[in-house]
Amino acid sequence: MASDFRARSLGHALRYKGNAGMWTWLLHRVTGLGILAFLIIHVIDTAVVVYWPDFYDHTLDIYRSPLFRVAELLIFFAVLYHALNGLRIIIQDFWPIAMLHQRRLAWAVSAITAVAILPVAWIMLAPLFGLRPEPGAERHERRMRERGVVEVTAPAPEGMLLHVEAGPLGGTEGGR
């Protein structure tokens, strides 16, 4: 019985050879706890936007650091794996015949996660190396244009933004 095995140390625990089933279980748990830790911080700091929008903008600057952008990709990976593996568990629970293929399904989950995370990693990290524009750049520009804020980024040196507030829409931002 699995419960007879009692790990007394990390080395001892890793010597337990549970194969794919053990690793998917372990990864499911680790990603789950990791997501929860992030989620607590994420919910607390996002809710701040309602009462202290300026402070929220300040915390966003932290999220934009390269270290956090890599961490965000890790979160994305954790959610993707946890979601797909959870789906596998649900399928196996409600559709017993799937248990016969559980090893194959576990590999399928790993493979789908690995393949799906590649374009996500490219979209999220390539801008850091200047290989690709930031995701959502077009949407952002369109939004700025609609709000009457014109950004001139092309001719100006990097990091210099020229904000021109125009029309009656431009005044709405003055509130805060």
Add this chain to the structure above:
Amino acid sequence: MSTVAEETPERGARRRGGGYERPGTELQKKAKFELYSWVFMRVSGLLLIFMTLYHLVWWNLLVGVEHLSADLVLERWSNPLWRLFNVGLATFALLHGLNGARYSIEDYIRKPGARKAVKAVVYFVVLAALAWGIFALLTYDFASASRR
């Protein structure tokens, strides 16, 4: 999954002809709770697959963290349906995570006192975060009126 090896198997009184009576109401309640938590994990998990993946794709891949701002979030939340979506997302995700944390705590922390203490801390932190998130979302109109 979580309580495979309880220290003392709880049973009802020994029956004359062998075997045991049905366990007491305390254990029945515990077993019911475990059943409900199992169902909740499946239902919330299934919903969360769609809700979180949509959330991640929208904010990380379509909007981009670089373009995120308080203005943008407040503009989106001006629609009550998006606020409701976020209430649901935070509730399902945090409760799903809290129950997952409970599984882990019950697996690894065997001493009753320590288990109780760790559980109390984790429950408090997660539920406080959830309460704050829901409070902020539900008082959005009040807060935006005072911001103006």
